[in-house]
Amino acid sequence: MRPNLRSGAADDAALSRFDPLPRIICLDDFDCGFCGWTQLVGNYEEDLDAMLPGYAQHSAPMLSTIGSWDSGSHGGVDGDYVLKVATAPRAGAQNVAIKRLTFRKAGPIRLEAYVTFKPEANELKLSETDIRSFGFLFDLQGSDTSGPVSERVMPHMRFLNAKDGEHVQKWQFKRQAVPIVPIGNDNKTISHYHLAPDGWEDLEGGGQRLCYNEIPTKVNWHYIRFDFDLAAMQCTHFQCNDRVFDVSGFDSLRIPAMKNLWCMLNVAFFAETDTDKRAFVYLDSVCLSGDF
Template sequence: MILNERCFDKFEPLPRIIYHADFDTGYNGFTETIGNYEGTLDEIIPEMADFRPPQLSNRPMWDTGTAGSLDGTYALKLATRPRKGSVAVCTKRLTWTKLSRIRMETWFGIKSEATELRLSETDVRGFGFLLDLQDDRLRMLPRVRYLHARDGQKIGKWQVKVEKPGKRDIGTRGETVSINHYADEGYADIPNGQHEMCGNELASKMNWHYLSVTFNLATMRFETVRCNDIVMNAESLAPFEIAIMPNLRGLLNTIFFVETDVDKRAYLYLDSVLYSTEG
């Protein structure tokens, strides 16, 4: 497929583009995330046993018809269960080629399911992006989250997960472990990272936002997190580390997630994703 150069006009990538996922052309390798298991799916830890897979959506709505994506027909949609605290996650599995600066960019929208005739602006707890990576030194799951609301109150601040979750053994052979790193705890606020998202006047309206996350694989720190015109420096916050695991050298998965704060589905829509590196 020959890419239209105009598809990059809405991004500001680093010199080397690794992938451009335009969901008008399909899933582009993004797939469901599930917990680790050994021998049987019943061994997945309960908190990670019901993650929802991504879907392709043309964003139909009961009152306004079909909206499509930012500049096409289909967006990648993550939808939680209609249960407070439910999480939906999608992953694109790849590896790094050089320990350099990397950047993930996307145009996104967040919304709760429009089951009520009100704005419902505090239904989505949050959403975010993380890397699942390992080199010769360490294993990390560096994550940024926008904490949108909690218990009916709007919060609106960006965070980095800094506290390490507890490890759990899976199975009986000692080959597999798991951690619930999606739990709603262990976050630290990014300095000057508080701002409000654009939420339109009706439950069925949604606006697209730009997100850019730059991470340095050499220092293992987030450098900048940018949402539209808000640019935040996150270098002071050290993401948590875990022990190196077998067979994972070179791992660098790119992952998105969304959380609901009420008994209603929360949605994260991705128009497209661009992942680039310095070299």
């Protein structure tokens, strides 16, 4: 039974669209503002130009009513505002919105969200292959009491919608580590761009045709659920809409623990464009819950 974790009819309705674990870590409805979601800024020292190019392209997420030229404002599932993550209008451009947290106990966590995606509607055609991908990731690290076995673990999942104009429509994950680059001269800061285009692997049975409405200004919301065990650092469940996928072959990107990121619990959503047109991923609401 879902616990009665919040009071009031509006709060109960906001929570009832999710299936959370007993403890709500955050319940973000963007009618209330940014709720702690922000730009993924790359590491730098002394000079902003020290930032890796992948991070330098990122910009801040925006609150949006999903305005369009033909119908005005679309709005969210049950309100006016959503969180909008927009790429630059350059094929292969990416953008990321992140929420930075820490955990109090290494137990099960569950990410749930209502998400949709569209390219910028600047042409009178469907444009269904203009978005390359959208997805989400965690950036996690164990406790400072974990000893030498602690790792920084980064589960990545993306929906590869299209590649070079071809409609692909499948879920992928990433476990291939990328080069770690020192930043500055004080041996305090490093960086790695883990959303680089190489290293993605197909999720077993991960093909899925998502709802993409008949003109480029219409959107339909998709439900996503991703369960992860912080003790074992393993994914235990992934679902999109009515489909529950086999995650037995899923693994995360793993690198040695960083000296200042203990108990890190960061979550991010990202978008990538396949054409010289902006790609948008919209978040109506996000629920992160745990069993601890």
